[in-house]
Amino acid sequence: xxxxxxxxxxxxxxxxxxxxxxxxxxxxxxxxxxxxxxxxxxxxxxxxxxxxxxxxxxxxxxxxxxxxxxxxxxxxxxxxxxxxxxxxxxxxxxxxxxxxxxxxxxxxxxxxxxxxxxxxxxxxxxxxxxxxxxxxxxxxxxxxxxxxxxxxxxxxxxxxxxxxxxxxxxxxxxxxxxxxxxxxxxxxxxxxxxxxxxxxxxxxxxxxxxxxxxxxxxxxxxxxxxxxxxxxxxxxxxxxxxxxxxxxxxxxxxxxxxxxxxxxxxxxxxxxxxxxxxxxxxxxxxxxxxxxxxxxxxxxxxxxxxxxxxxxxxxxxxxxxxxxxxxxxxxxxxxxxxxxxxxxxxxxxxxxxxxxxxxxxxxxxxxxxxxxxxx
Amino acid sequence: xxxxxxxxxxxxxxxxxxxxxxxxxxxxxxxxxxxxxxxxxxxxxxxxxxxxxxxxxxxxxxxxxxxxxxxxxxxxxxxxxxxxxxxxxxxxxxxxxxxxxxxxxxxxxxxxxxxxxxxxxxxxxxxxxx
Numbered sequence: 002x003x004x005x006x007x008x009x010x011x012x013x014x015x016x017x018x019x020x021x022x023x024x025x026x027x028x029x030x031x032x033x034x035x036x037x038x039x040x041x042x043x044x045x046x047x048x049x050x051x052x053x054x055x056x057x058x059x060x061x062x063x064x065x066x067x068x069x070x071x072x073x074x075x076x077x078x079x080x081x082x083x084x085x086x087x088x089x090x091x092x093x094x095x096x097x098x099x100x101x102x103x104x105x106x107x108x109x110x111x112x113x114x115x116x117x118x119x120x121x122x123x124x125x126x127x128x129x130x131x132x133x134x135x136x137x138x139x140x141x142x143x144x145x146x147x148x149x150x151x152x153x154x155x156x157x158x159x160x161x162x163x164x165x166x167x168x169x170x171x172x173x174x175x176x177x178x179x180x181x182x183x184x185x186x187x188x189x190x191x192x193x194x195x196x197x198x199x200x201x202x203x204x205x206x207x208x209x210x211x212x213x214x215x216x217x218x219x220x221x222x223x224x225x226x227x228x229x230x231x232x233x234x235x236x237x238x239x240x241x242x243x244x245x246x247x248x249x250x251x252x253x254x255x256x257x258x259x260x261x262x263x264x265x266x267x268x269x270x271x272x273x274x275x276x277x278x279x280x281x282x283x284x285x286x287x288x289x290x291x292x293x294x295x296x297x298x299x300x301x302x303x304x305x306x307x308x309x310x311x312x313x314x315x316x317x318x319x320x321x322x323x324x325x326x327x328x329x330x331x332x333x334x335x336x337x338x339x340x341x342x343x344x345x346x347x348x349x350x351x352x353x354x355x356x357x358x359x360x361x362x363x364x365x366x367x368x369x370x371x372x373x374x375x376x
Numbered sequence: 377x378x379x380x381x382x383x384x385x386x387x388x389x390x391x392x393x394x395x396x397x398x399x400x401x402x403x404x405x406x407x408x409x410x411x412x413x414x415x416x417x418x419x420x421x422x423x424x425x426x427x428x429x430x431x432x433x434x435x436x437x438x439x440x441x442x443x444x445x446x447x448x449x450x451x452x453x454x455x456x457x458x459x460x461x462x463x464x465x466x467x468x469x470x471x472x473x474x475x476x477x478x479x480x481x482x483x484x485x486x487x488x489x490x491x492x493x494x495x496x497x498x499x500x501x502x503x504x505x506x
Binding site for chain 2: 038043
């Protein structure tokens with residue numbers, strides 16, 4: 002058995018002390034000291050979000066503020082989705098793309114006004130993104146500000162999340178549509194209330210000033226009857242990963258990175274090739290025309306064994322691809338994953354093998370998302 | 377604080393050994409199961425397989441991680457805990473009892489003397505945590 006220790010000198014969110022008090026098991030996540038799980042354990046945390054509700058501290062995520070008359074034009078030029086389609090109070094999943102159509106990061110673009118956007122980016126890539134965005138600023142009338150440390154972000158996710166959060170705010174939450182947001186007050190704290198998440202469930206992400214993090218976290222736990230059988234539970238990164246995987250969502254550094262294009266990653270739906278010029282548009286248009294050589298697929302392990310990240314995909318006698326995320330799926334009670342395979346093999350129903358530490362284990366390509374909530 | 381029964385021997389890889397005559401029952405410690413989290417899969421060898429000291433005899437998987445398990449003593453496998461195939465969670469709930477993994481006929485029973493005592497193992501895990 003190897004038991005890993007936590008590395009020192011990590012960045013901390015404003016909830017670090019709270020996580021430790023709650024018995025969070027802290028790990029190094031992209032340079033951040035974050036809870037991988039709490040006392041309930043990953044399976045319980047995962048199931049509680051599918052059935053009731055859970056809380057995540059996602060304060061480590063980065064926020065970049067874009068203000069000015071060219072805000073939309075500028076962000077439209079460096080991201081793949083169409084910012085022009087957003088209305089005030091709407092959020093959009095998108096990607097910062099390289100000229101080759103590969104992915105610098107995936108992100109959410111929030112539109113507050115025609116001259117004010119907020120980009121929410123991954124924690125481990127915030128510094129890289131910030132440099133990238135400034136480097137690609139070409140004279141547009143915008144003011145860019147990295148405001149990551151000013152915000153805390155708490156995600157309340159699961160079917161009970163609306164009723165829990167509603168106890169703390171007068172904002173009528175049922176009126177906020179999926180992927181929309183509003184500004185309001187949560188327990189008296191000025192907040193951005195966004196109906197978004199990374200779990201495949203209904204849920205909200207609340208952004209507020211960093212120094213209000215503890216207050217909001219504790220009030221949300223209380224409002225969610227923490228400690229009861231069906232109450233809210235604090236959830237760690239392990240459950241966050243299994244939830245997003247079941248829901249068929251990509252994780253930066255796994256399904257997407259600077260070596261994979263959006264089309265290969267099945268993210269053609271965020272490539273708006275006809276919106277006008279943007280970084281990577283030409284490469285993506287060419288690839289779309291020529292067809293991708295490899296493609297991301299979801300698979301289900303059909304024999305005994307658990308596929309893990311970075312294991313080889315074998316078809317016939319050839320190593321043809323690589324698992325990008327592999328894990329047990331606690332709600333589906335299956336072992337699932339994502340892998341890149343050559344396009345000719347990327348067909349639902351196709352049989353593949355995964356090299357699980359020297360043993361070839363059978364798996365079948367299946368449709369994603371693996372899990373879809375009933376609406 | 378993790379449970380460390382007095383009457384067992386321990387390895388630095390977090391396995392425990394219960395000596396019964398010339399046989400040894402092997403599992404992972406309470407500290408180990410707690411560090412791993414929810415165990416969802418246990419891979420064990422077949423009866424008759426032979427292992428040298430500190431050889432990998434299988435693996436324990438949680439949602440997040442895979443850990444190999446090693447034989448603290450050499451010998452051949454007499455039996456395995458087959459119930460772990462369907463109920464791997466026993467490794468979490470009862471690591472020293474129903475969560476046992478393999479029973480080995482020891483080829484050199486003296487090897488247990490080089491393992492850690494309960495007190496030594498407790499100090500070892502405390503040091504590892506710091």
